[in-house]
Amino acid sequence: MSTFVYMTRCDGCGHCVDICPSDIMHIDETIRRAVNIEPNFCWECYSCVKACPNHAIDVRGYADFAPMGHSVRVRREEEKGTISWKIKFRNGNEKNFVSPITTKPWGKFIPKLAEEASPNQGEINSQRLYTEPNGLNIDGDLPTISKDTFKKGVYY
Amino acid sequence: MFYNNPFSGLTELVSPLAVQGFTILMVGLVAFGTLMDIIHKKNVKYFFNNAKKAKQNAKVVLSTGQRTSVILKTVAHDIATTAELGRGKRRVAHVLGMYGTIIFWITSALLIFSFPTAGSTTPSAITIMWHVGAIITCVGGYWFWLFLRVDVLAEAHPWYRIIKADLFVLALLACATFGLAWSYTQFSGMIELSYLFLVLYITSNLVLFGGVYWSKFAHMFYKPGAAIQKNLAEADGSRDNLPPLADAPKQFGLGIKREQPKHY
Numbered sequence: 001m002s003t004f005v006y007m008t009r010c011d012g013c014g015h016c017v018d019i020c021p022s023d024i025m026h027i028d029e030t031i032r033r034a035v036n037i038e039p040n041f042c043w044e045c046y047s048c049v050k051a052c053p054n055h056a057i058d059v060r061g062y063a064d065f066a067p068m069g070h071s072v073r074v075r076r077e078e079e080k081g082t083i084s085w086k087i088k089f090r091n092g093n094e095k096n097f098v099s100p101i102t103t104k105p106w107g108k109f110i111p112k113l114a115e116e117a118s119p120n121q122g123e124i125n126s127q128r129l130y131t132e133p134n135g136l137n138i139d140g141d142l143p144t145i146s147k148d149t150f151k152k153g154v155y156y
Numbered sequence: 157m158f159y160n161n162p163f164s165g166l167t168e169l170v171s172p173l174a175v176q177g178f179t180i181l182m183v184g185l186v187a188f189g190t191l192m193d194i195i196h197k198k199n200v201k202y203f204f205n206n207a208k209k210a211k212q213n214a215k216v217v218l219s220t221g222q223r224t225s226v227i228l229k230t231v232a233h234d235i236a237t238t239a240e241l242g243r244g245k246r247r248v249a250h251v252l253g254m255y256g257t258i259i260f261w262i263t264s265a266l267l268i269f270s271f272p273t274a275g276s277t278t279p280s281a282i283t284i285m286w287h288v289g290a291i292i293t294c295v296g297g298y299w300f301w302l303f304l305r306v307d308v309l310a311e312a313h314p315w316y317r318i319i320k321a322d323l324f325v326l327a328l329l330a331c332a333t334f335g336l337a338w339s340y341t342q343f344s345g346m347i348e349l350s351y352l353f354l355v356l357y358i359t360s361n362l363v364l365f366g367g368v369y370w371s372k373f374a375h376m377f378y379k380p381g382a383a384i385q386k387n388l389a390e391a392d393g394s395r396d397n398l399p400p401l402a403d404a405p406k407q408f409g410l411g412i413k414r415e416q417p418k419h420y
Contacts, residue, residue, distance in 0.1 A: 008199065008382040011240055014310025018417035027306050031372055032321035053242055053414065055398055071397045081411030086399035096399050100408045106415060138408075 002039030002060060003048055009056030010034050016048035016057060050076050050083060076101070100136060158287045161278040162339040163267045166354075172272030178358075179268050182365040189368025190377060196369070199378060206396075207385055215393025226391045227384055234383040244416075246304050252296025253328075259289030260332060287339065293332040301325060310417040323363070323371035330360035 003025070005016075010033040016025040017034065024038040025048050034057070036042060049057045061070060069090030076083050078101065085097040104110075111131075133142045166175055194200045218226070233239050238254065241247035263286035271278040301322075307313040318326070338353035368374055389396050402408075 008203065008378060009386070012306050013241070013246065014306035014417035015414065017306070017310045027311055028321070029319040030321055032306065051414070054240055055396065073397045073399060075399045075401070077402055078411050078413055080402050081408045082402035084399035084402045086397060088397055098399075098402045098408075101410050101412065103410065103412055105412050 002042035002044070003036050003057050004039075004060060005034045005036070006056045006058065007031070007033050009054045010052075011054060011056075013053065015051040015053065019047045019051045021045060021047060046074065049074050100138070102136065157340050157343040158284045159280045160339055160343045161267055161271060161283050161286075162335070162342055163264075164271060164273060164278065165342050167273050172268075175268055175272065179265065182361060185365045186368055186373070189366070190374045192369045193374045203378075203381060203385065207388075210385070210389045210392070210394040210396065213394035213397070216391070218388070218392050222391065223388065226387050230384045230387045231380070234387065235380045240379075240383065242414075246300070249296045249300040249304055252292050253300065254296075256289050256292030256294070256296055256332070257328060259285055260293055260335075261289075263289055287336065290332040290336045294329065294336070297325060297329040297332065301329065306417070320370065321372065323367055324373050324375075327360055327364035327367060327371065331357065331364055334360055 003016075012027060012032045012034065014027065014034075017027060019025075022038075022041050022043065024036055024041050025034055026037045027033070028035045034048075044059055046059065049059060055073070055075065059072060061072070071086075071088040073086050073088075074083060075086075081101045083099045083101055085095075085099070087095040087097075128142065133140070136142075163175060166172075238247055238250045241250055263282050266282055267278065267286060271282070302315050303309070305315070307317065307319070308315050334353050334357040338350055338357050341350035341353055364371075364373070386396070
């Protein structure tokens, strides 16, 4: 639904103000802490949540698909190059994921696609995206899941 | 000037008891303002509710010794060095302002209560510390005000734009600056100017300590509490619902460093 800020955690550093693509994270004029000035315009990109060094920003989900009691929280560890996610359902179930940070430094490593060779038909038909797997900075090939493990009755 | 006890000169105008009474009044104003702030914002209620929730989600029951250890580590690291501000200029400026203010206030109290009269010999160490405290406060405070404030750094507002959130830092800077100016003019024999700066020093103290309800003065009480709660939540496994620390292979991700928030 939209982001909100835990005031006791925020120290008004401005990272969320800087990164918000909708320019709706601002600094409150009374207490100099971050505030979402237009919650309706927030599209939950989680940029500010990930950028916040103090884990002071959280997101409220829409009540129809994310009923009360759930939580989605993020921990960014730049020294390890990881973003960890913890999804907590209202029945108490928890799921934890760890993803690599793929963000590039500002203004650097912008691919010059016009100068790149056109992809051949094999690459177009491939499931891989541009620069995968090298761009993900992982050794070897992308992980795969065997079709035997798929849920029965689902066709692919 | 550094050997001058500016408060002893005050005895020519008012009795030491009046100055001591004023100091006690300022302490009372801080307590009253903080209490009103707590009642208005309900932040202490939120804090304890949050602590209760964290206790319910705890994966480990911490012993008293473990809790004490976490609290002591938080005091030594997070609070004493304002670690939440990361490694950067903001942290250095905050540490300068924080320790400058603490030294300035403690030595002010010592000068007022222990060496109140012109006849008493004030140890030079205390008067030097009073001046040094004020100077350090000014260095950290003006650095923050002119360059590091988020309004200037991340929101691109000019440094001279003043908002309500500036009440605390400006009043604190005014106290330190007018205090130094008062001491200097008193020492140099500029009587009229010293009276002017004395009046400004008293006014800025009234604004600083009397404006607790409207300013962010009380953050110096809330922030340590929040830091302790955060570290206790990490230690007992509740972690405010945050995921655990990643156990990732070395090649995971680019891990780029956060940049200064200045890409407005």
